[in-house]
Amino acid sequence: MHNQHSHKQQLHDAGFTIIDDVFTPQELSAISQAITAADASSPAFRKTEDLFAIRQCLQNIPALPSLVFTPALKAIIHQFFGADYFIVKSIYFDKPAQSNWFVAWHQDLTISVDRKAALPGYGPWTVKQQQFGVQPPLEVLENIFTIRIHLDDTDSSNGALRVIPGSHRKGVYRPETINWSVETVSVCNVQKGGIMIMRPLLLHASDRATGNTNRRVLHLEFSNIILPPEIAWAEYLPN
Numbered sequence: 001m002h003n004q005h006s007h008k009q010q011l012h013d014a015g016f017t018i019i020d021d022v023f024t025p026q027e028l029s030a031i032s033q034a035i036t037a038a039d040a041s042s043p044a045f046r047k048t049e050d051l052f053a054i055r056q057c058l059q060n061i062p063a064l065p066s067l068v069f070t071p072a073l074k075a076i077i078h079q080f081f082g083a084d085y086f087i088v089k090s091i092y093f094d095k096p097a098q099s100n101w102f103v104a105w106h107q108d109l110t111i112s113v114d115r116k117a118a119l120p121g122y123g124p125w126t127v128k129q130q131q132f133g134v135q136p137p138l139e140v141l142e143n144i145f146t147i148r149i150h151l152d153d154t155d156s157s158n159g160a161l162r163v164i165p166g167s168h169r170k171g172v173y174r175p176e177t178i179n180w181s182v183e184t185v186s187v188c189n190v191q192k193g194g195i196m197i198m199r200p201l202l203l204h205a206s207d208r209a210t211g212n213t214n215r216r217v218l219h220l221e222f223s224n225i226i227l228p229p230e231i232a233w234a235e236y237l238p239n
Helices: 004-014 025-036 064-068 071-080 138-143
Strands: 016-019 045-047 052-055 086-095 103-106 111-113 125-128 131-134 145-150 161-163 195-198 204-206 215-223
Touching: 004 016, 004 071, 004 195, 025 064, 071 145, 071 195, 086 111
Parallel strands: none
Antiparallel strands: 016 195, 045 052, 052 086, 086 215, 103 204, 111 131, 125 131, 145 195, 145 215, 161 204
């Protein structure tokens, strides 16, 4: 068993932790097959030369939740977050080999909700493909955990995440104000079958791929906050 205490401590202090061998090769194969078999004509699917993404992938691929929520992953969710956490976002990313897709330094500051409403502390608002996004109050963001399930070995050659440890504890941290004389960067190499748990306020970025391998990741966000009655999580999956 993984040293749970040190992983929890690292998640608290640094804003991320990496746990290897959460999924077996057989489990990964079943997940990959379910994604490959999915109906790619859905508007939730986005395909370019540089990126293939499926939004709300747990809802759009009905076979996926039972394959993803293995006893091992469920145990980690309960140990790290608590029994009352539920899914509020799921995205599948496939960054093909030699993809030019890169992501500049940023925090994940928006949540997906079902409608737009005038609420104090909520804004600015965006809408993409009938999907409403909003920046909620800081306490909502500070409460979210993200799990990234890696279906491929990920390192600096295929666009592994780079993060600034500890930056999740500084509130909204504008990338142009990063003080590089005090901040350090960690590259998050994750083996196939491993997961990275991170806080959305952790500043993160990823480079263009330089190698010849894909980088497939399932990105899941969890919260235990019930939103104000005027709005609801666009994607809600009880644990």
